[in-house]
Amino acid sequence: MANHVLLNNVEHKNLRVIQDFSLSPDAKQMCVAAFPVEARHAQAHYPLVFAKDGEGNFQMVALFGLEQGENLFLDDDKWHASYRPLVIEKGPFLIGRSNTDDQERLSIHVDMDDPRVVNEPHDNSVDVFLPHGGNSEYIDNVANVLSTLHESQASHEQFIAALEANNLIESFVVDIDLDGNGTNRLSGFYTINEDVLKSLDKDALGDLHEKGHLNTIYMMLASMSQLSTLVTRKKERA
Numbered sequence: 001m002a003n004h005v006l007l008n009n010v011e012h013k014n015l016r017v018i019q020d021f022s023l024s025p026d027a028k029q030m031c032v033a034a035f036p037v038e039a040r041h042a043q044a045h046y047p048l049v050f051a052k053d054g055e056g057n058f059q060m061v062a063l064f065g066l067e068q069g070e071n072l073f074l075d076d077d078k079w080h081a082s083y084r085p086l087v088i089e090k091g092p093f094l095i096g097r098s099n100t101d102d103q104e105r106l107s108i109h110v111d112m113d114d115p116r117v118v119n120e121p122h123d124n125s126v127d128v129f130l131p132h133g134g135n136s137e138y139i140d141n142v143a144n145v146l147s148t149l150h151e152s153q154a155s156h157e158q159f160i161a162a163l164e165a166n167n168l169i170e171s172f173v174v175d176i177d178l179d180g181n182g183t184n185r186l187s188g189f190y191t192i193n194e195d196v197l198k199s200l201d202k203d204a205l206g207d208l209h210e211k212g213h214l215n216t217i218y219m220m221l222a223s224m225s226q227l228s229t230l231v232t233r234k235k236e237r238a
Contacts, residue, residue, distance in 0.1 A: 002114075003112045003113040004096070004109045004110070004111050005110060007107070007109060007128070010133075012110070014120070015117065016118050016122060016125040016126060016127055016128065017126055017128060018116040018117075018123075020077040020116065020124060021077055021079045021088070022074060024116065026087055026088055030066070030067060030069060030070050031061040031062060031064060031065075032061060032085050033059050033060065034062040034085050035152035035155070036152070036159050036212075036213075036216040037148060037152045037155065039216045039220065040219055041083045042083060042085060042223070043219045043220065043223035043226070046073075046223065047062070048061070048062055049061060050169060051188070051190070058160045059160075060159075061189075063227075065230065066176060066184045070234075072233035086149050089141075089145045090142060092111045093108055093110050093142050093146060094109050094111070094146070095108070095149065096108070106150060108142070126138045155212075162208060162213045163213070167193070167196050168196055168217070169192070169193065170190060170192075170196075171190050172189065173187045176231055178238060181238045184234070191220070192220055192221055194221065197217065
């Protein structure tokens with residue numbers, strides 16, 4: 001059960017965060033939310049596909065594994081990819097919103113029940129605040145990640161809307177032969193329909209390009225080659 005509280009340098013002056021990915025709840029999932037702003041970097045490591053949330057809306061996700069609860073990039077406490085999605089990079093923090101004087105104010109909240117959050121020195125941990133109350137480099141970096149995530153929500157919604165308007169999202173199923181260790185079926189995800197993309201007229205393509213969506217589409221299509229990386233990693237662990 002999460003316990004989100006507003007972060008401040010008085011109550012949390014001794015707060016530290018253990019840099020161990022094996023303790024991250026998000027890192028124990030087969031996928032996490034991803035966003036167009038990070039597609040160029042993420043596609044070099046992870047398949048970028050779509051999943052549906054609890055309300056039936058499409059969300060871009062980065063795949064870490066081929067079955068529920070599997071992260072093939074995580075080995076003990078180490079992450080074996082040079083780029084980690086923003087949702088992983090934010091650590092045990094999230095953006096909080098409040099309305100004051102008809103203006104939305106954003107603030108950083110921390111999940112005090114996250115196993116990475118401690119109040120005393122710990123191996124491989126970093127300070128959230130400096131001894132005299134200033135922000136550490138770590139929390140400044142987290143703040144930048146959270147700001148990017150917040151700003152990315154609108155562009156992601158616009159991207160999905162453009163894809164749906166052009167019927168560019170389709171479901172897919174992949175059956176993977178694990179060389180004597182059975183087969184693994186990857187299902188429940190969606191990708192870009194290349195046939196529909198090829199059939200779009202120049203006006204539709206021009207509109208996608210003008211709004212910055214076409215580049216993300218190509219990044220997602222290119223990322224599908226990373227499925228073979230997941231298969232190789234899974235076979236190595238078999």
